[in-house]
Structure formats: structure tokens, C-alpha cells
Amino acid sequence: MSKVLVIGCGGVASVAIQKCCQVSEVFTELCIASRTKSKCDDLAAKLIGKTQTKITTAQVDADDVQQLIDLIKSYQPDLVMNVALPYQDLTIMDACLACGVNYMDTANYEPENTDDPEWRAIYEKRCKEEGFSAYFDYSWQWAYREKFEKAGLMALLGCGFDPGxxxxxxxxxxxxxxxxxxxxxxxxxxxxxxxxxxxxxxxxxxxxxxxxxxxxxxxxxxxxxxxxxxxxxxxxxxxxxxxxxxxxxxxxxxxxxxxxxxxxxxxxxxxxxxxxxxxxxxxxxxxxxxxxxxxxxxxxxxxxxxxxxxxxxxxxxxxxxxxxxxxxxxxxxxxxxxxxxxxxxxxxxxxxxxxxxGSQGVSYTTGVPAMCGALMMLTGKWNKPGVYTVDELDPDPFLDALDQHGLPRSETHHPVLVP
Ligand code: NDP
The missing domain is CATH 3.30.360.10 (Dihydrodipicolinate Reductase; domain 2)
Incomplete structure (x- = not known):
């Protein structure tokens, strides 16, 4: 019995939402909120009548922390599922902290504007110290560990396929x-x-x-x-x-x-x-x-x-x-x-x-793990205050859920190795 606020309504979100609606005994209520509300309404219309999950929609600019806080306060979800873009990770985490709600996403933070001088100075220092120059890295979200721990909340990072x-x-x-x-x-x-x-x-x-x-x-x-x-x-x-x-x-x-x-x-x-x-x-x-x-x-x-x-x-x-x-x-x-x-x-x-x-496999292989990660958090199988990546959590119930919900594992003990 839980209420989830999903932010974003693109390719990955569409799969994650449809999969949540297949597990309506856990996902009893969903609010789909995104920048373009008509996309949320179209998806909701496709699902209503085919699922027991009660679906509502909302418009939100997830770059704006105050708009997020207002939406979270009015909907009062148990979990916010961020399947918008990595640019919104930090604003959504801030809003979750302000409202006392658990958080998850599928990709780690990177800024939309890589010319922003404040971000750039930190980025260039990190490139020199760490030795890799990708725009994205975990440092921004790992910096929230203590805040989430102290608030008794959990943030799950990067719960798609890879990462995830x-x-x-x-x-x-x-x-x-x-x-x-x-x-x-x-x-x-x-x-x-x-x-x-x-x-x-x-x-x-x-x-x-x-x-x-x-x-x-x-x-x-x-x-x-x-x-x-x-x-x-x-x-x-x-x-x-x-x-x-x-x-x-x-x-x-x-x-x-x-x-x-x-x-x-x-x-x-x-x-x-x-x-x-x-x-x-x-x-x-x-x-x-x-x-x-x-x-x-x-x-x-x-x-x-x-x-x-x-x-x-x-x-x-x-x-x-x-x-x-x-x-x-x-x-x-x-x-x-x-x-x-x-x-x-x-x-x-x-x-x-x-x-x-109604989606291709790349959206599917990201959306199904997002649903399964949410399932782990909502059913208490993954429930630790702090900020975590999937490798820090018990893989067994998660892999069992993936087996059951469309992404079963295969294995071999004699693989050809990559030279
Ligand atoms: P899409 O571009 O299809 O969808 C993004 C959605 O976010 C759109 O609905 C968009 O709204 C919405 N959005 C963007 N900006 C805002 C904003 N400021 N406020 C509110 N909503 C906003 O992306 P995908 O579905 O392909 O990807 C979603 C996430 O999944 C990305 O973070 C991506 O990096 C991640 N991903 C992770 C993978 C993994 O294996 N871990 C693999 C593939 C993707 P609008 O419709 O108005 O544009």
C-alpha cells in the first residue's frame, strides 16, 4: 500500500510506470508529474481501466525546488522516483529532504550547462584529482549522504540497468x-x-x-x-x-x-x-x-x-x-x-x-529495474537511511524481482574472456 510520485514521462518513465501498474498491490497510487503534462495525461489515459493503481497527473518544472516541494507536500508520496534527466537529480533530492520523503533515480548527476563557472571549477579540480573527465560523477550526490542519514531517509542512485x-x-x-x-x-x-x-x-x-x-x-x-x-x-x-x-x-x-x-x-x-x-x-x-x-x-x-x-x-x-x-x-x-x-x-x-x-528494449531494460528498485524500497527489502548505489545493497531480492518482472538472468561459469 504505497503512494509514489514519478517525475518525468519519457521513454524510461513510460516503462517504469506501466510496470508499477502491473504490481498495483504495492503501487496503490501513482502521480505522474513532468514538464509537459499532456504526455502524463496520455499515458494515464492508456492505463486507466487496465490497472488497480490509482493514477493522477501533474505539471512540474523539476529544476525548481519550490515547485517540487509544493507538489510533494500536496501529494504526500512514500517515494519520489526521478526518471526525468540527470540535470534534475540535485533539485529533486533537495525537495525530498525538505519534505521527508525517500528518493531514487536512474542516472547520476550532471549539469545541463557545462559552462557554468561555479560547476566548472569543481569539475576541473575533480578531473585533475581523480583522473577522469566525464561530466557526470557520484561526488555531487554522495555529498548528500549525511543529510539523508540524519533525516532517516534513503536515496537510491542509478537504479536502471547500467548503472543499476x-x-x-x-x-x-x-x-x-x-x-x-x-x-x-x-x-x-x-x-x-x-x-x-x-x-x-x-x-x-x-x-x-x-x-x-x-x-x-x-x-x-x-x-x-x-x-x-x-x-x-x-x-x-x-x-x-x-x-x-x-x-x-x-x-x-x-x-x-x-x-x-x-x-x-x-x-x-x-x-x-x-x-x-x-x-x-x-x-x-x-x-x-x-x-x-x-x-x-x-x-x-x-x-x-x-x-x-x-x-x-x-x-x-x-x-x-x-x-x-x-x-x-x-x-x-x-x-x-x-x-x-x-x-x-x-x-x-x-x-x-x-x-x-509499447517501448523498445533500452527503455525497457532501464524502466523495469527502476520499478524493481522502487519495489525493494517500498516493501522494506532495501531500507537504510543514507545515499546508496545498487552494489551496496542485497542483490538477492532485487535479482529475484527482475527474474519475475521481465529481465531474467542467465549465467555461465565458462565465459570467453575479453582480451
Ligand atoms: P527522455 O528524454 O525520453 O525523458 C525525460 C523526461 O523528463 C521527459 O518526460 C521530460 O519532459 C522530463 N523532463 C526533462 N526536464 C524536466 C524538468 N525540468 N522538469 C520536469 N520534467 C522534465 O529520457 P529517457 O526516458 O530516455 O531517460 C530518462 C533517464 O533515464 C535519464 O536520466 C537517463 O540518463 C536515464 N537512463 C538510464 C539508463 C540506465 O541503464 N541506468 C539507461 C537509459 C537512460 P518533456 O517531455 O517536457 O521533455
Whole structure:
């Protein structure tokens, strides 16, 4: 019996909300609130009559803490689920603290305006001290640990697939498969084809910022940074086949380096097709990925925002996408003094996702873990005051919930390792 306020109503939110409505004995009431209320109303209209969950909608600008506080106070939820953009993480956390409500999200904070001098000074110091230069990192949200602890509230960070499920896979490997983990390779393969020469599977702005950033990995206690897309490997993925994958910086490496401190190396790879890479390089070369405003015919235009307006909406890719995703983690390490390897992963079929919830697999593989994370918090299985990433929590009930709600795990103890 709980009330949840969902903020955002894009591709990921649409799946998370529909999945919450399949578990209406826990999610008894939902308020869908976003910048564009008509999207919330459309989704609510699609669901009313098909679920026992009582759904209401609201308009909110989540960049505005006072608007959030007013909405939270009037709705009085047990949990705020942030499935808007990473830009809103801190304002929503502030509002949750002000109202005494638990918080969760699917991606760690990054600023919308990377030219903001105050943010930039902190960012540049962090790049120098930590050795990686992605715009996003956990420091902003980890700084809220004490505030959430003192308030007796919980904040769950990054509960999508990666970050999210990949960290639960690591916690599971550590709990059940290994005494010590030596290496972790996180492999994110999207074998889907949407038929467009170029489109992104989730918010284009956030996606292109992530993919065009320098890559980095954790090795022997420090970050190693490399030029974007400069480490490439080929891997044969179960039910997908051979794909080229590239080493990227990814947020879970940062938390895993702390929760599995014995790991000598942690890497993240994502598959990309040649057409995606060619388009991205070209757009970057002409300045279309820039987040700094330019003057154009008397208007201030942010190139990457203009590009977002031209690209297909990721939420519209559902009916066109065929193929499967395969995301998981390969471990090497020791148990009872013996060397061993282990691979745990999920395979998800884009067309099956579309049949179930009208979305492609990337929204599905993010929205289902968001619902399952909320389920863990609302049923008290994850209930600790403070700010946590998924790798710090018990993986067992979460992985059981994912098995049950559409993202079952597969595993092998004899994986092919990534060179
Ligand atoms: P979309 O762009 O499809 O949706 C974002 C939603 O947030 C839209 O409804 C948008 O409203 C709303 N929004 C944006 N700004 C505001 C604001 N100021 N106030 C209120 N609402 C706002 O994004 P996705 O659904 O693709 O992604 C959602 C989140 O999931 C992102 O944080 C993304 O990084 C994360 N993600 C995480 C993954 C993981 O595995 N962990 C994988 C993929 C995504 P409007 O309709 O008006 O634009």
C-alpha cells in the first residue's frame, strides 16, 4: 500500500510506470508529474481501466525546488522516483529532504550547462584529482549522504540497468561466487536495429555526451583515461552474435572501485555499429555535440539541443526496433583458493518489449529495474537511511524481482574472456 510520485514521462518513465501498474498491490497510487503534462495525461489515459493503481497527473518544472516541494507536500508520496534527466537529480533530492520523503533515480548527476563557472571549477579540480573527465560523477550526490542519514531517509542512485542491475550482478558475484574478485568487465550489447541511419536509444543529449567523452577504466587503484572509442574489442554475444564494442567511461566503475576494492581492473564496453560511429564523429567534428550556446540569427542556440530536436524521439523507436540486447558482467577471481570465471547477463528482445509495453528494449531494460528498485524500497527489502548505489545493497531480492518482472538472468561459469 504505497503512494509514489514519478517525475518525468519519457521513454524510461513510460516503462517504469506501466510496470508499477502491473504490481498495483504495492503501487496503490501513482502521480505522474513532468514538464509537459499532456504526455502524463496520455499515458494515464492508456492505463486507466487496465490497472488497480490509482493514477493522477501533474505539471512540474523539476529544476525548481519550490515547485517540487509544493507538489510533494500536496501529494504526500512514500517515494519520489526521478526518471526525468540527470540535470534534475540535485533539485529533486533537495525537495525530498525538505519534505521527508525517500528518493531514487536512474542516472547520476550532471549539469545541463557545462559552462557554468561555479560547476566548472569543481569539475576541473575533480578531473585533475581523480583522473577522469566525464561530466557526470557520484561526488555531487554522495555529498548528500549525511543529510539523508540524519533525516532517516534513503536515496537510491542509478537504479536502471547500467548503472543499476550491473552493480547488483557484481554484488551477487561477490556474495555467492567469489571470495575475491580480480577483474570485472561490464558488457552492454544492443543488437537491435531500428532502421534509421542514426538515432539514440535514450535521451539523445545525455547519450551523446556520454559516448563522445574520453573512455576510462579502473586499474591497480587508479583511473586510466583514453581517447574516446580508442579501445575496441570484438565479442560474440549469446543470442546476438559478433559485435564490435568500445571501452567507455561509465558511472558504475566509480562505485564498484569502492565496494569491490580488491578488483585490479574494472572496464565497461558498449557495442556500436559503424553507421552510429560515423555519424557521431561527423556531428562532433562540425560542433553539433557542443553544449555551449552559439548566436544564430539573433537566437541563442545550444547545438546538442538543436540536434535533439532533429533526431527521432527514442520513445518512437519501439515499433521499428528488432533484435536483442545482452547486458552483463564477466568476472575473474578466486573462491576457496581456486581461480574461477563467471558471467551473469540478461537478454532482452526489443519486439517482445514493444508487445508488452509499447517501448523498445533500452527503455525497457532501464524502466523495469527502476520499478524493481522502487519495489525493494517500498516493501522494506532495501531500507537504510543514507545515499546508496545498487552494489551496496542485497542483490538477492532485487535479482529475484527482475527474474519475475521481465529481465531474467542467465549465467555461465565458462565465459570467453575479453582480451
Ligand atoms: P527522455 O528524454 O525520453 O525523458 C525525460 C523526461 O523528463 C521527459 O518526460 C521530460 O519532459 C522530463 N523532463 C526533462 N526536464 C524536466 C524538468 N525540468 N522538469 C520536469 N520534467 C522534465 O529520457 P529517457 O526516458 O530516455 O531517460 C530518462 C533517464 O533515464 C535519464 O536520466 C537517463 O540518463 C536515464 N537512463 C538510464 C539508463 C540506465 O541503464 N541506468 C539507461 C537509459 C537512460 P518533456 O517531455 O517536457 O521533455
Amino acid at each position: 542491475v550491473t552493480q547488483a550482478y557484481c554484488a551477487y558475484a561477490k556474495k555467492h561466487e567469489f571470495d575475491t574478485i580480480d577483474t570485472i568487465d561490464i558488457l552492454d550489447c544492443n543488437g537491435g536495429d531500428h532502421g534509421y541511419a542514426f538515432a539514440t536509444n535514450f535521451n539523445p543529449e545525455v547519450n551523446l555526451r556520454e559516448v563522445s567523452a574520453p573512455g576510462s577504466y579502473w586499474e591497480d587503484g587508479h583511473w586510466v583515461e583514453i581517447p574516446a572509442m580508442s579501445i575496441k574489442r570484438e565479442y560474440n554475444f549469446d543470442q546476438v552474435g559478433d559485435k564490435d564494442m568500445y571501452l567507455l567511461h561509465h558511472e558504475e566503475i566509480e562505485s564498484l572501485a569502492q565496494t569491490i576494492p580488491e578488483a585490479k581492473r574494472i572496464r565497461f564496453f558498449m557495442t556500436f555499429g559503424q553507421s552510429y560511429l560515423d555519424h557521431m564523429r561527423c556531428l562532433e567534428d562540425v560542433g553539433m555535440l557542443s553544449t555551449s550556446p552559439i548566436e544564430f540569427e539573433g537566437h541563442q542556440i545550444v547545438p546538442i539541443k538543436f540536434l535533439k530536436a532533429l533526431l527521432p524521439d527514442p520513445a518512437s523507436l519501439g515499433p521499428r526496433t528488432k533484435g536483442k540486447t545482452n547486458i552483463g558482467c564477466i568476472f575473474t577471481g578466486k573462491q576457496d583458493g581456486q581461480e574461477k570465471t563467471y558471467y551473469i547477463y540478461n537478454i532482452c528482445d526489443h519486439e517482445e518489449c514493444y508487445r508488452e509495453v
